[in-house]
Amino acid sequence: MSAYKAPLRDLRFVCDELLDSDGHYQKFPQYSEVNRELRDAILEEAGKFAEQVLAPTNRNGDEQGCHFEDGVVTTADGFKEAYQAFIDGGWSGLSMPEEFGGQNLPKSMDLVVSELFSQANHAWAMCPGLTAGCRSTLLAHASAELQQTYLHKLTEGRWSGTMCLTEPQGGSDLSFLKTKAIDNGDDSYAVTGTKIFISSGEHDMSENIIHLVLARLPDAPAGTKGISLFLVPKYLPDANGEAGERNTVKAGSIEHKMGINGSPTCVMNFDDAKGYLIGEPHKGLFCMFTFMNAARIGTALEGASHSEVALQGAMRYALDREAGRALTGVKSPERSADKLIVHPDVRKMIQTIRSFAEGNRAFAHFLGQLVDSEIHGDDQQKAHAAGLLALLTPIAKGFMTETGIESASLGIQVYGGHGYVREWGMEQNMRDSRISTLYEGTTGIQALDLLGRKVLPDGGEKFGQFLKMIAASLPEMDPQFAAPLGAKLQEWEQLTRGIGAKSMSDVNEMAAAATDYLMYSGYVVVAWFWGRMGTLAKAKAAHSDELFYRAKVATAQFYFQRLLPRTTSLKESIEAGSSSLMALSDEEFEQLLG
Numbered sequence: 194m195s196a197y198k199a200p201l202r203d204l205r206f207v208c209d210e211l212l213d214s215d216g217h218y219q220k221f222p223q224y225s226e227v228n229r230e231l232r233d234a235i236l237e238e239a240g241k242f243a244e245q246v247l248a249p250t251n252r253n254g255d256e257q258g259c260h261f262e263d264g265v266v267t268t269a270d271g272f273k274e275a276y277q278a279f280i281d282g283g284w285s286g287l288s289m290p291e292e293f294g295g296q297n298l299p300k301s302m303d304l305v306v307s308e309l310f311s312q313a314n315h316a317w318a319m320c321p322g323l324t325a326g327c328r329s330t331l332l333a334h335a336s337a338e339l340q341q342t343y344l345h346k347l348t349e350g351r352w353s354g355t356m357c358l359t360e361p362q363g364g365s366d367l368s369f370l371k372t373k374a375i376d377n378g379d380d381s382y383a384v385t386g387t388k389i390f391i392s393s394g395e396h397d398m399s400e401n402i403i404h405l406v407l408a409r410l411p412d413a414p415a416g417t418k419g420i421s422l423f424l425v426p427k428y429l430p431d432a433n434g435e436a437g438e439r440n441t442v443k444a445g446s447i448e449h450k451m452g453i454n455g456s457p458t459c460v461m462n463f464d465d466a467k468g469y470l471i472g473e474p475h476k477g478l479f480c481m482f483t484f485m486n487a488a489r490i491g492t493a494l495e496g497a498s499h500s501e502v503a504l505q506g507a508m509r510y511a512l513d514r515e516a517g518r519a520l521t522g523v524k525s526p527e528r529s530a531d532k533l534i535v536h537p538d539v540r541k542m543i544q545t546i547r548s549f550a551e552g553n554r555a556f557a558h559f560l561g562q563l564v565d566s567e568i569h570g571d572d573q574q575k576a577h578a579a580g581l582l583a584l585l586t587p588i589a590k591g592f593m594t595e596t597g598i599e600s601a602s603l604g605i606q607v608y609g610g611h612g613y614v615r616e617w618g619m620e621q622n623m624r625d626s627r628i629s630t631l632y633e634g635t636t637g638i639q640a641l642d643l644l645g646r647k648v649l650p651d652g653g654e655k656f657g658q659f660l661k662m663i664a665a666s667l668p669e670m671d672p673q674f675a676a677p678l679g680a681k682l683q684e685w686e687q688l689t690r691g692i693g694a695k696s697m698s699d700v701n702e703m704a705a706a707a708t709d710y711l712m713y714s715g716y717v718v719v720a721w722f723w724g725r726m727g728t729l730a731k732a733k734a735a736h737s738d739e740l741f742y743r744a745k746v747a748t749a750q751f752y753f754q755r756l757l758p759r760t761t762s763l764k765e766s767i768e769a770g771s772s773s774l775m776a777l778s779d780e781e782f783e784q785l786l787g
Contacts, residue, residue: 199240254455285350301561316455327354394459422477452624496597503604592715640707674724705771
């Protein structure tokens with residue numbers, strides 16, 4: 194199995210050279226001292242932790258999985274020890290306020306660290322990732338009393354967090370939610386119900402687990418407008434604030450999954466479990482969106498991470514494995530065959546993976562900076578960042594995870610038959626990546642959110658502002674990138690108008706176009722980042738012989754020549770409309786099933 198190597202050089206290029214982290218942090222007085230020296234020190238230590246502590250547990254987590262017995266989950270060998278090292282290293286509270294024991298660093302720095310941990314062992318990294326979302330939700334919506342009781346331990350990492358949404362009968366449609374909460378008359382509630390697919394719902398890594406649970410009060414209106422949010426701890430805090438009496442919440446089972454076997458996916462049963470209301474009654478979904486939006490960006494980053502894992506494995510194998518001869522002539526006459534890297538098709542696969550890994554990395558960390566602005570900016574900065582995040586988050590989540598799966602599949606393909614067997618790690622990466630397009634809303638759900646809630650309802654105002662933002666950067670971009678990107682911007686706008694017009698008379702036109710539209714959008718957004726990276730790297734290469742910059746230019750050219758043209762087929766599919774999709778009735782599909 195290939196040894197994982199933290200991609201620190203490319204992260205520094207993205208954060209320091211492309212996104213100008215120094216200039217970004219100077220916008221916020223509390224982050225003015227987050228200079229390159231500090232960032233480099235954090236990045237170096239995070240890389241070491243990922244390489245030396247997390248990566249060695251990755252395969253073990255996949256092969257051992259989690260053990261379940263009578264409601265108790267034991268994680269794979271090394272997971273608990275890695276989690277303790279994570280706590281000891283102070284990684285859990287990087288971006289939390291100092292008043293709760295955090296280090297008060299920007300969210301964008303947290304995202305950089307999270308990328309490395311996800312690449313090294315994503316199954317393990319899910320637990321602290323969910324805890325971060327739990328903390329953000331409590332910071333935004335919980336009472337001061339709940340914050341004081343829970344955020345210190347969550348910041349230390351001694352307590353971990355979950356999000357409990359899905360139920361057996363409902364899936365992603367939360368209007369079917371049945372979990373109920375009854376007022377106990379003492380500022381607490383009795384929560385009863387069953388939740389499924391709860392990542393890290395039960396495990397042995399932290400001292401306590403804090404569940405954020407969606408449930409209905411007795412007087413709740415029907416549908417999603419009648420959902421409230423409750424904090425339900427595994428152990429109720431005692432008088433000293435430590436984990437005390439066991440609450441009546443228990444894991445009923447864990448799922449046997451295709452991948453991420455090191456992460457326990459639990460069925461959680463709440464039996465009059467004591468919980469505490471977060472936010473206002475019947476406004477729980479609004480509160481939970483803080484968690485879900487953080488999780489969607491985290492899941493997008495996961496997609497980019499699977500691309501990075503595939504890239505490292507494919508590169509090493511193609512440079513080591515010998516098979517066949519170069520069509521242009523023997524490259525290694527002293528050997529019986531040439532290395533795989535001489536073959537154009539192998540190079541095409543590797544460059545495709547690289548394009549997604551590095552392009553999506555830039556996209557993800559751009560979102561991280563927007564999160565900083567949404568939290569800490571002035572009113573104008575907050576409004577601008579919030580609008581962009583609303584538009585770009587579903588694109589990022591859908592596109593990065595879909596291309597993460599494609600990258601993982603290509604990683605196997607480069608290895609040939611060896612990619613299909615366990616020892617090389619490529620088949621695990623493929624299995625682990627597959628869930629990413631499903632949780633936090635499938636790609637289809639992200640696509641409906643993008644078109645149905647973010648682009649069309651405001652008449653394309655947010656969308657139009659983003660197009661202007663990209664267009665404003667074109668004069669500074671190298672013409673080989675600016676010209677095709679400018680043409681795609683016009684085409685993107687025309688497509689959007691066309692979908693909107695058709696949807697006025699038939700809403701199925703919007704739904705039929707949605708997923709292709711999301712992927713089209715993703716290719717154009719990532720082209721914007723590749724155009725900027727290619728332009729920057731070309732200028733750097735003119736004054737430096739560093740291979741890194743020449744490779745960046747070559748990959749930018751590959752993306753524009755080989756991957757951006759995929760938008761043409763997506764455009765044709767969108768313009769074909771819904772007629773062929775809706776040609777058969779529901780009853781006719783049932784008859785075909787027999």
